[in-house]
Amino acid sequence: MPMPLTHPKSDRPALRVSRLHKVYGSVVALDDVSFTVGRGEIVGLLGPNGAGKTTTINMVLGVLAATTGSVEISGIDIAKQRARALARTNFAAVYATLPGNLTVVENLRFFGLLYSIASLRSRVEELLQDFDLAHLRHTKCGLLSSGEQTRAALAKALLNHPQLLLLDEPTASLDPSAAQLIRAKIKGLAAADDCGILWTSHNMHEVAEVCDRVLFLSRGKVLLEGNPQTLPREHGSATLEELFIRVAREPLAHKAEHA
Amino acid sequence: MKLRPIAGIVLRQIYLMRGSPVRLFPMVTWVAIDIVLWGFITRYLNTVSGAGVDFVPTLLGGVLLWDFCTRIMQGVTTAFLEDVWSRNFLNLFSSPLSISEYILGLVITSVATSSIGVVVMLLLATGIFHLQFFSMGLPLIGFLTVLFVFGISLGIFGSAIVLRLGPASEWLLWPLPALLSPFAAVFYPLAVLPQWMQWVAHALPPAYVFEGMRSLLAGRPFPGILLLQGSLVAAFELLLAAYFYGRVYGHAVRTGLLARYSAESVA
Numbered sequence: 255m256p257m258p259l260t261h262p263k264s265d266r267p268a269l270r271v272s273r274l275h276k277v278y279g280s281v282v283a284l285d286d287v288s289f290t291v292g293r294g295e296i297v298g299l300l301g302p303n304g305a306g307k308t309t310t311i312n313m314v315l316g317v318l319a320a321t322t323g324s325v326e327i328s329g330i331d332i333a334k335q336r337a338r339a340l341a342r343t344n345f346a347a348v349y350a351t352l353p354g355n356l357t358v359v360e361n362l363r364f365f366g367l368l369y370s371i372a373s374l375r376s377r378v379e380e381l382l383q384d385f386d387l388a389h390l391r392h393t394k395c396g397l398l399s400s401g402e403q404t405r406a407a408l409a410k411a412l413l414n415h416p417q418l419l420l421l422d423e424p425t426a427s428l429d430p431s432a433a434q435l436i437r438a439k440i441k442g443l444a445a446a447d448d449c450g451i452l453w454t455s456h457n458m459h460e461v462a463e464v465c466d467r468v469l470f471l472s473r474g475k476v477l478l479e480g481n482p483q484t485l486p487r488e489h490g491s492a493t494l495e496e497l498f499i500r501v502a503r504e505p506l507a508h509k510a511e512h513a
Numbered sequence: 514m515k516l517r518p519i520a521g522i523v524l525r526q527i528y529l530m531r532g533s534p535v536r537l538f539p540m541v542t543w544v545a546i547d548i549v550l551w552g553f554i555t556r557y558l559n560t561v562s563g564a565g566v567d568f569v570p571t572l573l574g575g576v577l578l579w580d581f582c583t584r585i586m587q588g589v590t591t592a593f594l595e596d597v598w599s600r601n602f603l604n605l606f607s608s609p610l611s612i613s614e615y616i617l618g619l620v621i622t623s624v625a626t627s628s629i630g631v632v633v634m635l636l637l638a639t640g641i642f643h644l645q646f647f648s649m650g651l652p653l654i655g656f657l658t659v660l661f662v663f664g665i666s667l668g669i670f671g672s673a674i675v676l677r678l679g680p681a682s683e684w685l686l687w688p689l690p691a692l693l694s695p696f697a698a699v700f701y702p703l704a705v706l707p708q709w710m711q712w713v714a715h716a717l718p719p720a721y722v723f724e725g726m727r728s729l730l731a732g733r734p735f736p737g738i739l740l741l742q743g744s745l746v747a748a749f750e751l752l753l754a755a756y757f758y759g760r761v762y763g764h765a766v767r768t769g770l771l772a773r774y775s776a777e778s779v780a
Contacts, residue, residue, distance in 0.1 A: 278769070312772040315607035319767045337609040345607060353525075353599035360528040367521030368608040394532070410604070 266329055267292045268418040268450025269314065274323035276309055276474075283309045285474040287323070291418065291450040296441065298461040298482065299454045301471035302502035307454045310471070311347075311420050314452070316340055328417045341369060346411040347422035351403050354396020358387050358406050361395055362413065369414040381409040384439070400427035408436065412443070419443075419451045425460060437464050458495035468494070470501050477501055514617070518610045522618025526592055526626070537629065544580050544630040545637060551576045552642040570730050573644050575699045575723060577634050582660040582667075582719055583690040584630045588623025589668025590675075590686050597680050602774045612762055616755070619672070620665055627664075649729055655740045656722045662747040663718040667693075669754040673761040679774075698723050718747035 269291040276284040284306045291297045299307050312318035314325050316332050316339070325332045325339075332339040352361040359378060366374040382388045385405040390398065395406055404427055411419060421440070425433035441464060444451050455461050461468060462482045470478040478485065478501065482494050491497035530536050555568040562568070596605055605615070638644040647653065671686040678685075696710055697719040703711055714720040721743030725736040765771040 308772075309769075312769065315603075315772075317603060317606050317766060317772045318769045337611055340607065341609040343607075347603070350603040351600075352604065353595075353601050355532065355595075355599060356525065356528055357532070360525075360532075364521050364525045364528070365604065365608065367517045367524060368605070368610045370515055370517040370609070 268295075268328060269452060270324075270326040270329075271310070271314070272324045272326070274310065274313060274325070275321045276306075276313065276318070277321045283474050284313075284320075287471070287474070287476055289469055289476060289479070291452050293417070293448045293450050294444050295467065296444050296451040296453055296465045298465035298468035299452055299471060300458075300461065300468055300498060305471040305502075306474040307471055308422065309474075311345070311422055311452070311454070314418075314420060315343070315345060341414065342417040343420065344369075344411040344414055344416040344418075345420035345422070346404070346407040346424055347420075348404070348424075348426045349422070350407070352395045352406055352410060354394060357392050357394050358382070358398070358409075359391040361406065362410060365410050366413050371413055377413060381412060384412075385409045401429065401432050404428055404436070405432075408440075415447060416449055419449055421451060421453045423455055424453070425455070425457070433460070440464070458493065458498055462494050470498070472501055514611065514614055518608075518614045519618045519621065521610075522592070522615060523621050523625070525595070526622045529595065540584075540626055540630050541633050544584065544634045547576055547580055548573070548634050548637040549641070552638065556642065569642055569644050570648070571727060572700060573638055573642055574646065574649075574726060574730070577631075577638055577644070577646065578656065578660055578722065578726065579690075579694065579697065579699045579719065580634060581627065581631055581657065582664040584627035585623055585661055585664025586667040586671065586690060588626040589619045589665060590671045590683075591626070592619045592622040593668075593672040594675065594683055597675060597683070597774075600774075602771055606771055612759065616669060616758065619668070623665070623668060649726065652725065652729060652735055652740065655744070656726060659718045659722050659740070659743040659747045662744075662751050666747070666750045666754040669751075669758050673754070673758040676758075676765055676774075677761045677770075693717060693719075696720065702727060716746065716750075718743040718750065721746070 267290040271290070272288050274284050274287040276282070287306070287310060289297070299310065301307050309318065313320050314327070314332070316336050319333075327339040328342050330339040330342070356364060359382070362378045362381060363374060366378060371377055382391055385408060387402070387405055387409060390402060390406075395403060398406060404424065408424065411421070424440070425436055428436060437460065440451065443449055453461070453465060465482050468480065468482045468485065469476050478489065480488065486492060486494050486497045489497055491500060551573055555572045558568045558572070559566065596602060635646060639646060649656070667689065671689060674685060675682050696706075696713045697717050698706065698714055699719070703714055703720060703724055706714060721739045725739040725743070728736045728739070762771070765774070
């Protein structure tokens with residue numbers, strides 16, 4: 255399905271991914287992937303395991319080089335101006351916890367320095383309050399519960415007031431109540447700070463609640479794109495979850511059907 | 514290059530020390546054991562050798578200088594390994610931190626941590642065994658600089674090896690100084706080595722330093738040419754190590770190794 259490269263909310267998106275292609279030997283991990291994330295927009299990046307979601311995120315973060323194609327963060331090409339682009343980005347993922355041998359406050363100060371945050375002390379205090387971590391400030395991150403670790407990772411991800419935030423299953427280890435609070439906080443952030451958010455999740459209810467737009471990836475290709483509220487009906491499914499299952503099980507047939 | 518990210522790398526090490534003071538133990542213990550052990554060996558050799566021969570400056574001085582070089586290397590690799598052990602690469606390298614800032618942070622960290630060991634060694638060697646370490650005068654600064662640069666090069670090279678071959682390869686790092694020490698001619702003149710070992714030795718800056726040190730202690734004129742040769746080799750190898758690290762990092766970004774650097778071995 256053809257996709258627009260720009261989003262109606264902004265003509266200078268927080269993220270522009272253009273014709274991204276990644277090949278490992280004879281394996282094509284990403285095949286001509288293009289999309290944007292507008293400012294203040296939350297885009298869900300969906301797909302089954304191995305679809306290419308984390309590969310895409312790693313390329314946006316600059317830790318994986320594209321075979322061809324480009325990534326621009328707020329108009330800055332990450333291949334040409336890596337530090338400038340990454341200063342405007344941040345991320346949190348369940349598989350990238352903060353160093354467990356540093357306390358919460360030490361981790362925030364350490365990463366705050368890496369991001370050259372001005373007024374670091376006050377920013378750290380602000381985030382400790384925002385994420386209800388003040389009472390855990392001197393606790394080593396390795397001793398935190400998984401929910402607390404997620405909050406600490408999110409606090410780190412917001413240190414630099416990112417224009418683009420990448421969240422890889424940010425609520426995967428949270429209980430429903432904590433997950434709801436985090437979702438509300440992130441939605442508020444996107445609206446208030448004009449921050450573009452790329453969100454991956456396997457929780458389709460969450461995606462439908464949070465995301466303005468979703469992209470379905472399968473076998474390294476973007477198969478579908480659209481509003482999570484209307485997309486399932488447009489493709490003959492009752493819910494986003496049903497659509498996900500169909501796309502995951504028969505990606506190529508589904509693509510041919512809607513080409 | 515920005516100062517704050519470099520300060521961040523150094524601060525992280527300070528936090529680790531503060532949070533776990535037991536980390537100071539190996540920094541002090543091994544060097545102290547080396548000095549005490551070699552101190553008594555030299556004292557014994559002085560008693561059984563011919564009159565007028567003093568082994569303290571040559572042997573104990575050699576131990577001190579070689580340990581200095583080794584500690585510098587281990588300071589760099591240990592700081593790097595902290596990121597390996599805490600699986601921090603993704604957080605670290607998705608930040609604006611540049612490779613040169615990261616390496617410089619590791620080097621400054623190493624200077625700080627190895628200084629602790631050097632001070633302990635100097636106190637013990639001077640206080641107990643009466644080593645007149647500074648009697649070599651100004652050339653000592655040159656010798657220490659060459660050893661410092663070589664230690665940094667080894668540390669960067671070792672870190673690159675771990676980055677390329679995976680966390681399990683850290684076991685290749687620890688014996689590296691011991692493997693090089695016979696070629697570095699810490700305790701004996703280069704001339705006693707077989708020819709092929711001398712060729713290898715000429716690629717190692719410490720060999721020039723220890724040869725120069727022995728020459729100075731034997732009362733011969735300042736071996737400027739040895740210091741110059743050692744400095745040139747050390748500078749070349751520092752550039753080579755930095756280039757090698759850059760190449761390995763580039764490979765890690767191209768192949769995705771950096772992003773999935775948490776497996777026991779990724780070779």
